[in-house]
Each structure stands twice: as structure tokens, then as C-alpha cells.
Amino acid sequence: MRAGDNKGQSLRVQIFEKLKNRIEAGTWEVGSKFPSENQLCNEYNVSRVTIRAAIQQLEAVGLVQTHQGGRTVVVRTHVRGAVSVLNPLQISNHEINIVKVLEYRMVVEKGTIGLAVQHITEDDLIALEEIFNMMLVHHDDIKKFSQADYLFHRKIAESSKNEILIQANQGIEEVLSSTMDTIVSLLGCAIGIRYHRLLLAALRVHDKATCEQLMEEHLQATIDGIKNFLEISKDPKEDQGE
Template identity: 30%
Template sequence: MTPSVDSAAVPPRGQRVRETIAQLRQRIMAGEWQVGSRIPTEPQLVEALGVGRNTVREAVRALAHAGVLECRQGSGTYVVSTDELAPVVARRLTEDRTAEVVEVRRAFEVEAARLAARRRTPEDLAALDGALDAREAAWRGGRVAEFVTADAALHTAVVAAAHNAMLAELYASIGTAIRSTVAEAMGDALTPERHVDHARLVAAIRAGDEEWAAREASAFLEPSPGA
């Protein structure tokens, strides 16, 4: 005889969707799926999460609407933000508010550099070295788009080395605005007068010198005269 199923033990559809959204968000926040990476396919998510296709589809759609995921036709679904704050910030920090982006960067990055000098681990230093090398290689190659991405990766590595989860989340929320302002500053070509050496910033963090690190982080984010 087939045992009866207690209907109360089966969560309603809305609850299943909410739980699935929470699971997807948790994996993103934990770094299992990095910003810019493609998440597993729908069948893979169905198997991994133990829910139906419609539930997965609705959860993904909700996170896409919130600006966390982006569905790209013929390519898959990608992580574009770690939380719902990013698209809100991106709308606020439009291209005509470059000065505000720089001020917010300064507030975050100077303190991040100070904390990184205090808390960096050997793994953090290795990540910083790799990011710095990639940034310099992109510069030498004259590859503007690659340089903008590598520059953002280096600054993100500094923030990660601060080991402050809230700071990292807030910084990630302005990532698109930062890349936009850097790309605008670089223009169509990487010219010598636009180069900013970040080797001293990494050296200061490695040395554990908090004040030096803070000075280096703030040096290239000084407001323009009269700003």
C-alpha cells in the first residue's frame, strides 16, 4: 500500500521559491559563484537543490529582476552582483556623477588599505601580487578593456585583504560605477600620463604599514583642485 503524503509536510510553492532564492543567494555570497561567472544550468540546479524546474526558473527570474543575476540568450545565466544593492547604486552613480564615485571610492579604499596592512595573510599577498602583475601586463599591452578589469581586480583584492565582509559587500555594490569611471578616464588608449603605479600600495600592505598603505590608497583619489 502506498503511504499517504501529509500535505502539511509539503511546503507551498511560494515558500519553495523563497527557499530556493535564499539558497542561490547564499551560494553567491559564499563565493561559490563569483561575479562575472556563469551559474550552473537549470537541470543542474534542479538536481543540486532538489526542487522542480519551475521553482528554479522563478527563483532565477527573481534574482535577475533584483539585479543579482543576468540571463544572456544563448549563453547562460551570470552573476552580475553579490546583492540587490548594486543596481540601485549603479543607477545613482551615473556617468555625470564621476566626482561622487571618486569620493565614495576614497572612503572605502583608504580604510580598506589600512585594514589590509593590518590583516593581510600570505594568501592575500599572493593574490595582490598576481593582480598587480595582471594589471601591469594589460597596461604594457595597451589593452584598455583588459586593464580596466585588471585594475578593478587589484582594488577588489585589497578590499578582500581587509577581511571585513560588510566592507567587501558595499564595495562590490559600486564595482560597475568604478569600472565606468576608470574606463572614462583611460579613454581609447593607455597613455603614459594616465598610468598610476600601484606597486607601492601593495608594498605598503606587505610591510604591514597602515599609514603608508592609507596614503598610497588616497594619493590617486585626491579630488581635483576646486572640486
């Protein structure tokens, strides 16, 4: 992991890697039931939050699937290369991976928040505060956290009061919300909490330059985190051309 990443995130990645390696080694066959959270907590001597996050990462890369009631099943036994790790989405028959989506967001959202800071109302700020509180409450529930994370960025777009930006955001809502799920599953909640707190404070004082700088830093940190995760997860055989 990069210097400065928190220990919880590092441990989550370690457990994910161990479980992924065991799945790829055939410890559990396709269709078989995955061990329960309690079993894995005892085996690896880590918290339920760490195990749950690792399982959500396994689900994000397509190795397992969790059903209603908490039952998790192995659905694949191998992840091939970076494209599979990113679980690419289909838009008009073109594959777009998460890094490409984040690069798009870097261009658009930096400008969007610069516009939003000039038009944001007190009601908008109250709504953003409520969404941020949802993120804090659900910091140990990746699905609910990612939903709140997406809503925070959508609300900034709405605060721009620019109908074209708002409609453009709505037009790719499925892509943005789906990639947010995977981003949070892979990187955890720390980056989102840190930058959303700072963004909210800068919006409250209508500091345009700081808002734009923070949004750029936020998305760049996310891009760097995803690229770092891909390096960790990369299949060594891919480098050998096999």
C-alpha cells in the same frame, strides 16, 4: 596638461582633441565608418597605441562605437559640457559622475586599506601581485588594464576580511568597474601602475600609515586628472551661456 604628466599621455589627449574637433565639425557623419587605426597613424605620424587610446577616449565620451572586428562608427557629433564627458551612470534614478564616485572611493578605500593591512595574508599578497602583473602585461590594452585595476582594488577590500565592506563593494560593482573603464580611457595607465606598485610594496611590509597615505594620493591624483581633462574638453560656448 599638468606639469609632470608624461609625454605619451599628453600626445594621447592632443590626438583625442583633434579627432573630437573633426567629428564635431562634421568631417564624418553619424553612422559613417571612422578611419582605420593605420590611416590615422599615417595621418598624424603617431603610434598605433596612441591612436587606439584616442579612439577609446572618443568611445568613452559617446562619439564613436567600436564593433567586433575593429570597425568603428561615428554615433554622435557633439559632446556638450562636463556631464556628457563623464558619461554619467544611473543609480536609483540619480546621476552620479566620475568625480563623485572617486570622492566616495577616497573616503572608503583609504579606510579599507588601513583595515586590510592588518588582516592581509600571504595568499592575498600573491593574488595582488598577480593582478598587478596583469596590469603591466596589458598596459597597452585599456579595457583589460581597467579590469585588472578594478580587481586590484576589489582584492584589497576582500583582504580587509570585513564582510560589510566586501558586500558594500559588491553592491556597487557595476558602478566601480564602469567608471574604472572611463578613468583609464581618459587618463591612461601611468597613474595606476605607479601607485599600485607603491601600494603593493607598503602592504607587503604592513605599513598602515603609508598605505593610507598612498591610497589618498592615488585617488586625489585621479580626481585631479579627471578635472584637468574636463577643463581641456569643455565646450567654450557653455561658459557664454549658449
